[in-house]
Amino acid sequence: MKVKSNIDIAASPLRVSKRRVPRAMSDSGKMKKPDVKLVLLGDMNVGKTSLLHRYMERKFKETVSTVGGAFFLKQWGPYNISIWDTAGREQFHGLGSMYCRNAAAIILTYDVTNWQSLAELEERFLSLTDTANEDCIFAIVGNKADLTDPKALEAEEMEAEEEGAEQPPSHPASPTVLKQVKREDAIALYGRVLRYKAQDERACLPAERMCFETSAKTGYNVDLLFETLFDMVLPTILKKRSENSSPTVDLEECRGAKQTKAGCCS
Ligand SMILES: Nc1nc2c(ncn2[C@@H]2O[C@H](COP(=O)(O)OP(=O)(O)OP(=O)(O)O)[C@@H](O)[C@H]2O)c(=O)[nH]1
């Protein structure tokens, strides 16, 4: 199912406070809690903030290195999805597991022109996801594809045409930077992530669907990335809503209680 809405709320960088939970504004002006949480993780400079800007504001703009974290709220059909941007700088590393708490999906982001940024995902960031939901979905995302892949570079022209821009974007005729991380390397990492999370690879979403190469600069695969994940977390939202709305009875507990009673009376 694909549902889409245009109502988005971008929030400013958060002060780190456990009590401050982002809430989406409803039509009545009442604040609503997000239904589900997505988190972007990865080394500094890989383009996490740029990916979010591109998706939420349809722009590639100047960024400053993120301090702490920031969140954006996306309304996806009737659901509110919070997307958390985190700081890749080492000095903020300690905050990462707090941002990942109860996350339904985590986007592990690297830069296709920087091998070390892929290695860091496993060495430094994977353990931060211990606080995420048990059935958390993982996507591995290689950003800056415009620097290495002609297809990703062309995406900018197509987007500019659609937006009716008078001047086509100016860039070199073909990408010139060496691609350091191959898609197969990302696919191999996806397998190791599932093993780390003790998730059964056969029961999980296939690596081919969960490894993306994107360009925040040209918009290449950016909508595809976020909207694939939004659709994938819908079952988590529905499960959470049904748990919250219907009172449940623990059958095991009932059986246990009956047995104890019977034992007691006999
Ligand atoms: N060519 C190219 N440059 C990009 C792309 N995405 C981001 N950049 C550039 O990479 C630099 C870092 O981008 P950010 O989005 O700030 O990176 P970040 O991962 O949020 O970094 P931290 O906040 O420090 O963790 C900036 O100079 C961006 O303009 C991309 O897709 N292509």
Ligand SMILES: [Mg+2]
């Ligand atoms: Mg940032």
